[in-house]
Amino acid sequence: MTGRTVPPTGPSAPLTDSSAPSTGPYGVGIGWRPEIAGFVADLPGLRFVEVVAETVAPAGPLPDDLAALLGRGVTVVPHGVRLSLGGAEPVDPARLAHLAGVAAAVDAPLVSEHIAFVRAGGLEAGHLLPLPRSREAVAAVVANVRRAQAELPVPLALEPIAALFDWPDDELDEAAFLTEILDATGALLLLDIANVHANARNRGGDALALLDRLPLDRIAYVHVAGGAEQGGFYHDTHTDPVPAEVLGLVRELCARRRPPALLLERDGHYPPAAELRGELDALAAASGYPVIT
Numbered sequence: 001m002t003g004r005t006v007p008p009t010g011p012s013a014p015l016t017d018s019s020a021p022s023t024g025p026y027g028v029g030i031g032w033r034p035e036i037a038g039f040v041a042d043l044p045g046l047r048f049v050e051v052v053a054e055t056v057a058p059a060g061p062l063p064d065d066l067a068a069l070l071g072r073g074v075t076v077v078p079h080g081v082r083l084s085l086g087g088a089e090p091v092d093p094a095r096l097a098h099l100a101g102v103a104a105a106v107d108a109p110l111v112s113e114h115i116a117f118v119r120a121g122g123l124e125a126g127h128l129l130p131l132p133r134s135r136e137a138v139a140a141v142v143a144n145v146r147r148a149q150a151e152l153p154v155p156l157a158l159e160p161i162a163a164l165f166d167w168p169d170d171e172l173d174e175a176a177f178l179t180e181i182l183d184a185t186g187a188l189l190l191l192d193i194a195n196v197h198a199n200a201r202n203r204g205g206d207a208l209a210l211l212d213r214l215p216l217d218r219i220a221y222v223h224v225a226g227g228a229e230q231g232g233f234y235h236d237t238h239t240d241p242v243p244a245e246v247l248g249l250v251r252e253l254c255a256r257r258r259p260p261a262l263l264l265e266r267d268g269h270y271p272p273a274a275e276l277r278g279e280l281d282a283l284a285a286a287s288g289y290p291v292i293t
Contacts, residue, residue, distance in 0.1 A: 058101025
């Protein structure tokens with residue numbers, strides 16, 4: 001990658017640009033998807049993107065549009081969806097090797113994955129499933145995160161997911177559950193602010209109270225996505241516009257401690273380019289970072 005050195009790889013290294021300290025954090029980015037690759041390529045102020053790790057073959061050539069972004073110095077962060085860090089079974093070595101390979105292929109400063117499980121007893125759910133907030137679950141996550149950290153060439157950031165329900169055997173609230181995992185592993189936090197909204201809406205609780213109890217200094221970067229109300233629940237769709245309530249939480253988060261980077265996620269039903277630019281501009285306005293459009 002041109003014009004960039006990889007940031008520090010200690011457990012507390014956030015997504016910052018150590019090669020240009022005067023420019024500070026990365027600001028606003030977007031999830032790279034093949035369907036909007038041309039749009040992403042035309043964003044003049046773009047400094048970082050996220051790519052779903054399982055869509056990249058680490059041993060083969062990168063997609064041309066993604067390689068072009070790397071060539072102009074845009075940072076690429078691989079985001080995993082299949083490690084099943086919250087599963088009772090040890091993390092799959094092949095999946096872990098794939099994530100590590102993608103990180104090396106794109107010269108990533110860090111990688112991210114979910115605090116969730118996707119398989120059990122040899123069966124694949126095909127979906128990110130929530131964990132009971134129990135100390136047994138904490139132990140399972142910590143064990144798998146440590147296994148992953150031993151094989152990954154860069155730091156790991158953990159993302160709590162959105163869920164529609166709480167398990168009946170919860171022992172911890174969300175803030176305590178996350179903090180115990182982060183403290184035990186030294187991992188970073190990928191905070192999805194849309195998930196904070198969804199969980200407060202669906203499971204009860206106070207989104208701002210959660211922000212006040214999370215270790216905001218451990219945030220590597222933040223996901224921002226859209227959703228929709230349906231059947232009495234808020235669904236984190238990634239295919240709808242970012243609602244005003246989520247942008248409000250972005251402002252509240254940044255008033256407490258502005259994260260080094262915020263990323264717009266969109267995974268389908270892509271709107272016209274003008275609408276996507278509008279969402280990116282709104283995210284910049286809410287966070288106080290420069291526009292990238």
